[in-house]
Amino acid sequence: MRKLIYCIIMGFNCIFTVMEIRNLYQPFELSFIETNEYEAIEHKNTFFEMVFVLEGKGVQIINNHKLPYGSDKLFLIFPQDTHRFEINTTSKFFFIRFNQSYLKTQTKEWVQKLEFIFHNHNHLPGCILKTITDKPLVRALIEALIREHINEHPQQQEVIKQLINTIITIAARNIVLMPAAAKFASQHVMQLLNYIHQHIYEPRNLKAEVISKHFNVSPTYIGEYFKTQTGQSLQEYIMEYKLKLIETRLRFTDMRISEIVHELGFTDASHLNRSFKKRRGVSPSEYRKSSDLSNYNS
Incomplete structure (x- = not known):
């Protein structure tokens, strides 16, 4: 069987054999591949990639970790992840491939959804669809x-973009629904981390007394427990997570510093600048x- 790629690139069709191309020159690209010998050499992309398996079996390899794949599986691959398939x-x-220019065209709310993916996915192989009913839904999309x-x-x-955004x-x-971080074995820590991630744009709900009330424990206990389990204080973790979100916004959006200040609950621009420079240099x-x-030189 000859190996072919049927591509959909911003409204143009093409058929060609697999090539060692790792850059993306359009805001987004959709492609369909049917093959029994997809010999993708381990590589790193400069763009984001979502892969849905319509049919077939094999092994997916990300960052030297292996896991079998099958039909109705959805995978995420990030820039700098090493990746290949064994068929x-x-x-x-x-x-579905998209780059930074595509991200910059999206709404603030949509970027927040994507940020959650960036900072909570474990960059390991495996299907991310944990809800059984979502597998046929994504297939239909x-x-x-x-x-x-x-x-x-x-x-x-416009319709294509809406479908892509729905899948994301x-x-x-x-x-x-996934464990917040593989290195944390405690279910309680996972719940704490998920709570922080979900309320990161609500400073009031990130206060120790509010978190402790939510989990029905004392503020002192939750602080000590969190640091014992993660090696960081609650506030250190919250600040580090905010800085990662700031990095994402600085790289992938045109948001002004004043907008980021308001959204992430900093006192003012000086507060954000000091916090960022102290920890990022x-x-x-x-x-x-x-x-x-x-990005220009890549």
């Missing part, structure tokens, strides 16, 4: 993407400039 039976893959491209109805690109939203809600504006230069 056991003829397989059909559907790829993937099939709708294919049909939408073929039919070429009016507002085609479903991925985000499934990640909520550069100011937010310097970080954004260096990220833009790095």
Whole structure:
């Protein structure tokens, strides 16, 4: 069987053999692959990738970790993740690839969903769909993407973007159901971390007394327990998580510092700048400039 890729790239069709290409030159790209010998050499992408398996069996390898794949599985692959597939039976893959320019066109609420994926996924192989009913739902959305491209109805690109965003939203809600971090064995710590991640935009709900009331324990106990389990104080963890969100916004959005200040509950821009520079060694504006230069040169 000859190996072919049928691509859908911003409204254009093409057929070609697998090539060692790892950059993405459009805001997003959709591609369908049917093959029994997808010999993808281990590589790193400069873009984000979601892979849905329509048919077939084999092994997915991310960052040297292996796990079998099968039909109706959805995988996430991030920039800098090393990745490849080993094909056991003829397989059909559907790829959704998108880069930073695509992210910058989205709404604040949608970016927040994506941030949850960035900072809570474990970068290991395996399907992220933990809700059984979401597997046929995502499959239906993937099939709708294919049909939408073929039919070429009016507002085609807008419909395609909405379908992509819906799939990403479903991925985000499934990640909520996953362990917050593999290194934390305690279910209580996982619950604490998930609580923090879900309320990171609500400073009032991140106060120790509010968290302790939510979990029905004393503020002193929850602070000591959290540090024993994670090696960080509750407030240190919250600040570090906020800084990771700030990094994501500086890299992938055009948000102003004043907007980030308001959204993440900093006192003012000076407070954010001091906190960021203290822990990252550069100011937010310097970080954004260096990220833009790095992305331009990649």
